[in-house]
Amino acid sequence: MTSSNFPLKVDYCGVCSLPPEYCEHGPLFDKCKEWMEENLPDEYARLILNKTQEELEAMSLNNSKKKQTRGGKAMKNITKKQEVQKQVVVGRSMRARKKYVTLVRGLKTCDMNLKKCSKAFGQKFACGSSVTGDDEITVQGDVVDDMMDFIVEELGIDDDLVVDGGDIKD
Amino acid sequence: MFKKFEAKESIVGTNQIKNSVQRSIRTKLIDTYPNIEEYINDILPKKVNLKVVKCQDHIELISTDDEILFFKKRDGPFYPTLRLLHMYPNMLPKVQVDKGAIKFVLSGAHIMCPGLTSPGADLPEECLPTDTPVSVHAEGKINALAIGHMKMSSDDIKSINKGVGIDNVHYLNDGLWRIDL
Ligand SMILES: [Zn+2]
Numbered sequence: 001m002t003s004s005n006f007p008l009k010v011d012y013c014g015v016c017s018l019p020p021e022y023c024e025h026g027p028l029f030d031k032c033k034e035w036m037e038e039n040l041p042d043e044y045a046r047l048i049l050n051k052t053q054e055e056l057e058a059m060s061l062n063n064s065k066k067k068q069t070r071g072g073k074a075m076k077n078i079t080k081k082q083e084v085q086k087q088v089v090v091g092r093s094m095r096a097r098k099k100y101v102t103l104v105r106g107l108k109t110c111d112m113n114l115k116k117c118s119k120a121f122g123q124k125f126a127c128g129s130s131v132t133g134d135d136e137i138t139v140q141g142d143v144v145d146d147m148m149d150f151i152v153e154e155l156g157i158d159d160d161l162v163v164d165g166g167d168i169k170d
Numbered sequence: 171m172f173k174k175f176e177a178k179e180s181i182v183g184t185n186q187i188k189n190s191v192q193r194s195i196r197t198k199l200i201d202t203y204p205n206i207e208e209y210i211n212d213i214l215p216k217k218v219n220l221k222v223v224k225c226q227d228h229i230e231l232i233s234t235d236d237e238i239l240f241f242k243k244r245d246g247p248f249y250p251t252l253r254l255l256h257m258y259p260n261m262l263p264k265v266q267v268d269k270g271a272i273k274f275v276l277s278g279a280h281i282m283c284p285g286l287t288s289p290g291a292d293l294p295e296e297c298l299p300t301d302t303p304v305s306v307h308a309e310g311k312i313n314a315l316a317i318g319h320m321k322m323s324s325d326d327i328k329s330i331n332k333g334v335g336i337d338n339v340h341y342l343n344d345g346l347w348r349i350d351l
Contacts, residue, residue: 006257006258007212008258008259009257017343017347019312021313022276022313025272025273097348098236
């Protein structure tokens with residue numbers, strides 16, 4: 001080994017914090033995939049696009065089994081029954097140690113197009129931004145305060161509807 | 171070692187490490203891992219203050235201000251954290267488990283011999299003696315998924331091929347991986 005070779009730089013998944021090749025074993029594989037496609041296109045090509053259909057199915061099977069054991073299903077049903085209320089929650093969530101992502105939830109309730117918002121966030125904050133759920137956008141880094149301003153000023157959403165969710169556990 | 175580790179409950183206290191002790195840790199590390207001698211000043215810069223984070227169960231973490239680098243239990247060897255190992259993968263001898271073993275290793279299980287001797291697995295030619303720290307890789311993956319401690323020698327693993335061959339001391343997404351200083 002020569003000095004120039006080390007330390008190696010290893011990219012970690014912005015969603016589950018593992019090296020992306022291990023995302024398939026984490027609980028959030030679908031979110032990981034979206035993040036990877038946006039932020040680590042080379043890894044995405046190597047790990048996802050190169051796989052045969054069968055391999056992919058085996059991977060998501062692996063994953064869905066895990067999801068069920070965590071009993072997430074009941075929770076989902078409850079949230080569906082609740083009335084849709086217009087509200088945008090901006091919070092942050094810790095990924096790897098001291099690394100935060102900013103989560104924006106509820107833009108759909110204000111009739112926003114998530115894809116377009118995500119793109120605008122990425123450009124505004126010069127960082128990775130991706131749609132990570134039915135009504136959730138994840139932005140790399142802790143930009144909660146600026147994000148709230150941006151949503152009010154640029155997207156024109158009423159100040160009262162934008163809530164600071166603090167530290168969000170997901 | 172870190173399966174049930176929760177930073178809030180498990181950390182007892184943090185102390186600065188004196189310069190003299192810092193030097194002896196450095197010497198010990200080079201002793202255990204001769205491969206890192208030329209990088210030791212990158213890994214543990216001389217000017218940086220090292221801290222020891224004391225935890226329950228006689229576990230100690232060696233860290234800089236923002237990064238945990240090594241850990242040990244009682245008088246055991248210093249193990250690198252997985253993040254450090256990913257940067258310097260040649261630090262430890264490598265073993266490889268087959269695909270089927272990955273999910274067990276990631277749930278913290280110790281590594282059974284058959285998972286180390288099947289066609290997808292790999293053990294080095296030369297014998298790894300008992301108590302050697304090893305980096306645990308997996309079939310088809312680039313990065314290590316765990317750090318292990320040889321419970322049997324690798325020759326015994328090959329010949330006996332039964333029971334736990336390697337103790338799983340630190341794995342991706344365990345309490346140490348998720349710790350926030
Ligand atoms: Zn991931």
